[in-house]
Amino acid sequence: HGWHSVAVAIVLAAAHSLSVGLLYLVAYTLFAHLPQRDRCMFSCIAAALGAATGVYWMTVGGSFLDPLLAPPMLAGLLLLLDDARTARRAALAGALLGAAAALKYSNAIFALALLPLAFVQSRRAGFAYVLAGAAAVALFAGPWFALLQREFGNPVFPLANAWFRSPDALPINLIGERFALSDPVALLAFPFRMATLDPSVYAENFAPDLRFAALFVTLLGLAALAAGRGTPAVGALRGADWRVLAFFAFALVLWLATSANGRYGLVVLLLAGVCLARVVERTLPARAARVALAVLLALQLAATFLASPPRWFLAESWSRHWFPYVVPDRALREPALYLTVEILPMAVIAPFVHPASSFVNFRGQHSVPSDSPRLAALLERHRGHVRVLGRELDEKTADLNLRRLGYRVEPSDCFAIPWRPDDGDAISQAANWLAGERKSSEPLSMTSCALRPAPRDPGEVAEEGRISTIFDRVEKACPKLFRGLSSVTEPFTSGWSRYYAGLDARLEAYAGRLSLNRYRADVQIDLGLLSDWERAGHPCPAGS
Structure with a gap:
């Protein structure tokens, strides 16, 4: 134990x-x-x-x-x-x-x-x-x-x-x-x-x-x-x-x-x-x-x-186990491919599930291209046993994030992996008393749902290709902004985006315009109209 x-x-x-x-x-x-x-x-x-x-x-x-x-x-x-x-x-x-x-x-x-x-x-x-x-x-x-x-x-x-x-x-x-x-x-x-x-x-x-x-x-x-x-x-x-x-x-x-x-x-x-x-x-x-x-x-x-806080961002109460996850028997018995769709890969749960399971942080800090050979091989190996995994999992958001892979959530086949601190022992109680009973507001419990194939609309595939071409042009035309980086084109609300973890920025195409959102600095850089970037050789806007 x-x-x-x-x-x-x-x-x-x-x-x-x-x-x-x-x-x-x-x-x-x-x-x-x-x-x-x-x-x-x-x-x-x-x-x-x-x-x-x-x-x-x-x-x-x-x-x-x-x-x-x-x-x-x-x-x-x-x-x-x-x-x-x-x-x-x-x-x-x-x-x-x-x-x-x-x-x-x-x-x-x-x-x-x-x-x-x-x-x-x-x-x-x-x-x-x-x-x-x-x-x-x-x-x-x-x-x-x-x-x-x-x-x-x-x-x-x-x-x-x-x-x-x-x-x-x-x-x-x-x-x-x-x-x-x-x-x-x-x-x-x-x-x-x-x-x-x-x-x-x-x-x-x-x-x-x-x-x-x-x-x-x-x-x-x-x-x-x-x-x-x-x-x-x-x-x-x-x-x-x-x-x-x-x-x-x-x-x-x-x-x-x-x-x-x-x-x-x-x-x-x-x-x-x-x-x-x-x-x-x-x-x-x-x-x-x-x-x-x-x-x-x-x-x-x-x-x-x-x-300075005495501990890092995520500071949970003391308990007998470092990771007090309660994993259902099904996750222990059945190997599966778990796709995570948040910034953190949630790989902490890997030792708790069937050892033949696989994990892919499909949409995260560094999103995986949908045509990745390794991802294709894992999807084939785990055919019929592909699941999404995340904290506070929202069906609509998960469907949006998984759309480019051709999957959607099957809400009738889900199970919870709760974070349940076992802190009733004397050592945990004493440690929590000394720590002042501080608890993190960060959600730690997870949910996993099965995924079913959802063929993509050909029109959406074509639109993603068009936007990707435009994003490529923007990255090449504005090297001072993007520093030679690129990323995967993904759906973003009612538009499209590319996320750059190294820049703390997101390139967004929304309502016919392009912008680079430096969300940590709270700076929005307007890059002009999408229609202008349809033409090859369009210059980066002055001052960008």
Whole structure:
């Protein structure tokens, strides 16, 4: 029956908390020149400042990979701070960073950021780092790459499909521009905007961060102080300082260039506090530095606890099981193809149904083309046992979403998969009392209904083809808007649309007009009349 959900969370939180200990050890290395008492005090402040980010605490004890993979990356950095400069330490650092990258691809930028530190030690250490990292990737991700290559013809499916050309996804390279910095002004403003209550700057939730603005200003102050003394700034910092700051700078640049998503850059957020503590200690007298850091820590903690939620968006009450779904016997006995038609794939239910079942997120964050060979094979394999699955499933909406596949809901053949927390035990009750009995408003119960064939109207098929041609023209004519992305044409109320997850935008054809709806930014970009785009070579409207 598995572990209690509270026990699972405790084990995960313990693993996540290793980051705080490693921050202390990194700081302890940087403050080696101080007397023992001051060294311990500054190291504690630095570790506390490093952990004082809402992004970290919102994920602690949860199932996100980001806080679980931050400790091996911090450990890799710590290994390369030692003056021993042995190839063995570099190899171990490479293995740790390679494993982190293999288990979550976005961590590859941090493995790259640490590479110069290995080569600075010696050429042998650099090659040891690279070889060990490659071996770790082969060990942890190699089997998965091979499986994806065999099944889809793309070892990183659905990523980089403009290069691998799997027929089961659109031939595009997926990007994420939600937090992208558009120009140098936005880059300079970024550390200061992080301190605001704006969830569109770098985090998917409220997580104001004062530390980056403070670090930016303090670095300028350190440079000015060094210039005033007539000595270069290099004289104020030591070898380990430069290694940490170099990794932090390389990692920061790569993170901002690739996503600027706070969760993906958690190791950068954690190290920011350590770097800040070190630069402040170098800039101010010891007593003033301790006071300044203590005040900043208090302000950052206050901002975090007042503005940031203690847990992520979806925070359910504690119960005996992590996923307390009650699955009917029929789902356990009968294999089926489950089609999901919402942004989330709802794959969480996969372990609870018949093991021969299949899942396709047909209309979701990255909708599947209706002519996908893999989808056609699954439909044939599960002929007569094709079902739709979703939360708050609405027959009319599901029929609209499934229309392009030629299916509709059979309302007489449905079953519920309720989310039923088993929270009557003492541990769950105690945990819920401590948590304040907070419950999420997010619907978690699911419904599954059988689907029956519903041949499409030939006129609608022709209209979809016409709209798809127009959408293709718009994407090619407006590269600054669409960034080389494309998507699947789908019915949308009484019109048509294409959804671009990486842009947080939707191209809409409605009432004879075209528009790009950037729904998160609440911006509607008018692209003109549909009839104008019927002509090949129509230009993108000025200002778009």
